[in-house]
Amino acid sequence: MSSRGAAEQVLDAVVASGRHYRDSLPMIASENILSPLVRKACDSDLHGRYAEGLPGRRYYQGCDDFDTIEEIGIGLAKRVFDCSFANIQSTSGTVSNIGALKALAKPGDKITAVSTADGGHISHARMGAVGLRGLDLVTYPWDEDRMEPDIDASCALIRETEPQLALFGQSVFLFPTPLSELSDAAHEVGARVMYDGAHVLGLIAGGRFQDPLHEGADVMTGSSHKTFPGPQGGFLLSNSEDQSLQKKLNNSIFPGTCSSYHLHHVAGKVVALAEFEEFGADYARDIVANAQALGTALSSEGFDVLAEERGFTESHQVLTRHGGPDSGAGMRAAQTLEDCGIITNMNMLPGDTKAMSGPSGLRLGVPELTRVGMGVDEMQDVARFFARALIHGDDPSSVSSEVSTFKSDFQTVRYCFEEGPAYPGT
Template sequence: MTVTHALEGDVLRRQDPELADLLLGERERQASTLQLIAAENFTSPAVLAALGSPLANKYAEGYPGARHHGGCEIADVAERLAVERAKALFGAEHANVQAHSGSSAVLAAYAALLRPGDTVLALGLPYGGHLTHGSPANFSGRWFDFVGYGVDAESGLIDHDQVRTLARTRRPKAIVCGSIAYPRHIDYAFFREVADEVGAYLIADAAHPIGLVAGGAAPSPVPYADVVCATTHKVLRGPRGGMILCGAELAERVDRAVFPFTQGGAQMHTIAAKAVAFGEAATEAFAVYTHQVVANARALAAALAAEGLVVTTGGTDTHLITADPAPLGVDGRTARGRLAAAGLVMDCCALPHADLRGLRLGTAAVTTQGMREAEMIRIAAFIGQALRDEASAPRVREQVRDLAGAFPP
């Protein structure tokens, strides 16, 4: 495990043995179970090293060359490096790497382009939309008038006719395309066409697919969207954080929406770790990795269907799968708990056109561990066995432990 030496070192154990034991426990959990949460991955030792670097000590409000604190000479170079690498990686004219999270990035995008009360068209939450796409529990639903589009009841694919009709009737100030539980590629060209027709901004929330985009395994939203919001973890395999990409004409508005409007000081150690991740993502090895992530997801989706689960949209184009375990006699929440007991860690999510919860899982982390299609078939068999027979959990747990041990993270 990449954090072994740091956690077993004398400093932390001497200073805070209680916390050291907790972190070692988490290390063991990750190494002995299968991480199938679609939003999680394993970072490289280099990313972890940057996160624990002296830049963690540096206050750097503002932007390179215009900080509100002294002593930012090296911090400026580090942030410029992250920005230039992000721009080159995604072919963007401008990149802001200060956003603390994906939600922070979306908040800043809205702040740059919208005013409270503006109408926004986005994928409805029951169909895979994110909290920042209009949830009443979130700032987005409280500050803006969100209109939700959905997916076709039969195919599970985004209903493009509904999108166009709603755009024409509601005349939104912005259209958001992106999801946390939609396993297919987004047709960014279609959304650009509709946005242009009604005079709306197009915001792509690419938190999930941006890592695949970096490796050439998914289409890029950058040529089509006015603003692209993303995370730097998930498939991209960097530190937990956010990022915004846009054209030069919106650069100043986006930057001011991040700082000083929605955030204070930049987390320079995280920005340095983002720079490391962008550098890693520009390699051929990372491109090979992202294509294997997709191949694994397709193999896992097919194997889950063979086990009796209903895979939404009939499969996946990405790292992400959503599936209904109801044919095996359990709902999503029950299934998640039963699978956790067997060492299979994943999420549950809303299922389109149903008052039920399904399972959401992904292949980014297990692919980082080196697993391929054959292991995906084994994982699907574990899932099927654990769901059909609750008493089998201890037995499946041992098989999961053996598989995880053969592919240490």
């Protein structure tokens, strides 16, 4: 293939990918779409620029306008997340975690965290940022019924192992962490408390999940593109007035992990913060209502939805089980759903041990469906499409064409200053 042909093929695939999501039900819990104004900030000259340092203290010239952007952003982040310290430079949730682990622990320190099998993120594991920082990992006992760390056993573990850092938060995140009690145990043994709010940051800022920085977390990290609906990036947030901690947190991103920290995305993040301040409470409320409605509707259709006794979920996620442990039934369900125009991901559930071939479950998220205007009534329709795909075995091409017709009524991005096309360029 010629180099020109390669470029054209890539650009065609970019458009095709947008069309695929436009015509489908995108239900990956970590994904979202951009508002028109956020997109405008991201698609700007800032893309190619550098601003090493902090506002007013740069290593390069040319940063005056970006100083304005970052200063406004820090102020907005403090208001939106109700905290006294915010760093908005991180390029992702993982980079935020690498930075926080650098600021809060040193190689050889002990850390407690949720295991990946129980829903912890890979950056909390030896194969990820925790291993990269050379930390000694001990994982919490897990309460499978409540889908959260077993409070008494985890407090006992913290008291017994005396970690330097206690990390909380998950990728599979149905219910708020019982953080006050766990933080008390951690602080009692002199540990710092870090809460990874990557998935649930928008729900936290919208007042619909929990308030980690007022429940004992010394530092909260997060992604800026999941339930918080901005461009790809991250945050480091704290209420600590400890100047040396604040300095360490700032230094952990630049120069700790980034040189350029993607200024166009920072500008988009700031516009997203402004929009969130105006619309975030409604968005968070509607996400949680939709997730709960989806859990109820899927259960009524005959699916095995986890945590029924707790009302299925208090977040943006719902978990379904499609077979026994290590059966791979979740993997097969995800493929069938994609053939029917529904994009999800397989997920390990309690009892599963093989991450690639064994997952028996699906993790479903509603942030994007909510963002394009679907409400609790549409969650019934979505559950019916699931039943046609996975219970009744309807022909995938006819389900996918009905999904596409259904989705055609939901093509506008909402909860933002200027509503516009949700899938531009398609």
